[in-house]
Amino acid sequence: MKIMVGMGSIDDYPAFVHAGAKEIFVGYVPHFWMKKYGSHQALNRREVLYYNVQIGSFSELMILSEMVKKYKVPVSIALNALHYKKECYEDLFEIMESCMSLGFSSFIVADGDFLKAVFKKKIAGLEMIVSGEYGEINAGIVSEFEDNKVKRIIFPRQTTIEEMRELVQLHPNLEYEAFALNEKCHFTGAYCNSIHCDEFCHMCKVPFLMGGKERLDEISDSSIYEEEEPVTGFSGCALCAFWDYWKIGITHLKIVSRGNGSQATETDIKKVEEALIILKQCQSKAEYIKKMKKTLFPRGCSHNCYASSLPERI
Numbered sequence: 001m002k003i004m005v006g007m008g009s010i011d012d013y014p015a016f017v018h019a020g021a022k023e024i025f026v027g028y029v030p031h032f033w034m035k036k037y038g039s040h041q042a043l044n045r046r047e048v049l050y051y052n053v054q055i056g057s058f059s060e061l062m063i064l065s066e067m068v069k070k071y072k073v074p075v076s077i078a079l080n081a082l083h084y085k086k087e088c089y090e091d092l093f094e095i096m097e098s099c100m101s102l103g104f105s106s107f108i109v110a111d112g113d114f115l116k117a118v119f120k121k122k123i124a125g126l127e128m129i130v131s132g133e134y135g136e137i138n139a140g141i142v143s144e145f146e147d148n149k150v151k152r153i154i155f156p157r158q159t160t161i162e163e164m165r166e167l168v169q170l171h172p173n174l175e176y177e178a179f180a181l182n183e184k185c186h187f188t189g190a191y192c193n194s195i196h197c198d199e200f201c202h203m204c205k206v207p208f209l210m211g212g213k214e215r216l217d218e219i220s221d222s223s224i225y226e227e228e229e230p231v232t233g234f235s236g237c238a239l240c241a242f243w244d245y246w247k248i249g250i251t252h253l254k255i256v257s258r259g260n261g262s263q264a265t266e267t268d269i270k271k272v273e274e275a276l277i278i279l280k281q282c283q284s285k286a287e288y289i290k291k292m293k294k295t296l297f298p299r300g301c302s303h304n305c306y307a308s309s310l311p312e313r314i
Helices: 010-019 031-037 058-071 086-100 112-121 139-147 161-170 213-219 239-248 262-281 285-296
Strands: 002-007 023-027 075-079 106-109 127-130 150-154 175-181 252-255
Touching (some): 002 262, 010 023, 010 058, 010 262, 031 086, 058 086, 086 112, 106 112, 112 127, 139 150, 139 161, 150 252, 161 175, 161 239, 175 239, 175 262, 239 262, 239 285, 252 262, 262 285
Parallel strands (some): 023 075, 106 127, 127 150, 150 175, 175 252
16 A cells, blocks of 8 residues: 655655655646636635645746656645636646646546546546545446546545445456545535635634543543644544555555645654554554554554544444
8 A cells, every 4th residue: 555645845755755655646726826716716625825735836846847757756736626617627727738748647636527527638648536525435436437547536534444345346446545644524525615724724623522422531631632743643543444444455545734744744654654564564453453553652542543433434
């Protein structure tokens, strides 16, 4: 399983590669898009300007292209707004063409109508990845994606292990990506109208708890919540699910990290890489989880994992 990590600044590319990232995705918002649409028509679900969360110029994209040639770790471009107005399509295709001119041929898309428009274009060399924000994924949708040469499907956060297993078995020729770390969310991304902007706290950052009073008692005295430094898995963790991911055929592990601190993201990548090393050394799921927790969380995990908060799910 390959580590897929989000990047907010091209300065982080070498460090993320050295930490163990096997693929990287970025947002790219050219000046003409901001001038024409502002933040009212999101390009990649990051309507943010005041900190490093996406690439903002073609010259940066050119520099990144040269780094990709050197380090050989591919980069995908996120065009994953939930919905684009039809009048945006030509501008979107212009952005895609400019990216492809530099060797970036892989794009992450969430808008189903725009995805169909891309299929109709039949652009040579294009690799499409279906975003986890696309919505519920079922056998019929996956079949359509396979027929249209989609490269990979990112499973939404709420997809169960069993649902993943069934779809992978039905369509084994596709790549499949599942969430590994960060941003566990009480919303279904495809229906979330929260804006990631400069002025407001993101809704996925609003504290929440699932599991009732027993879960509250479990974590209420945990000193890990008082740490000043970022804690791996604090905002969402699926490290315990790696054994199941591996067994059912998940090919990529997603670290949500655009806008996170560079050092925190490096730490996340290294811990996921360590977890994969431990995974290869173990003979059972129980053995893997025991060794992984002992190695990566000597003071205890964050208790905010996808698995324990959704017992009927991952």
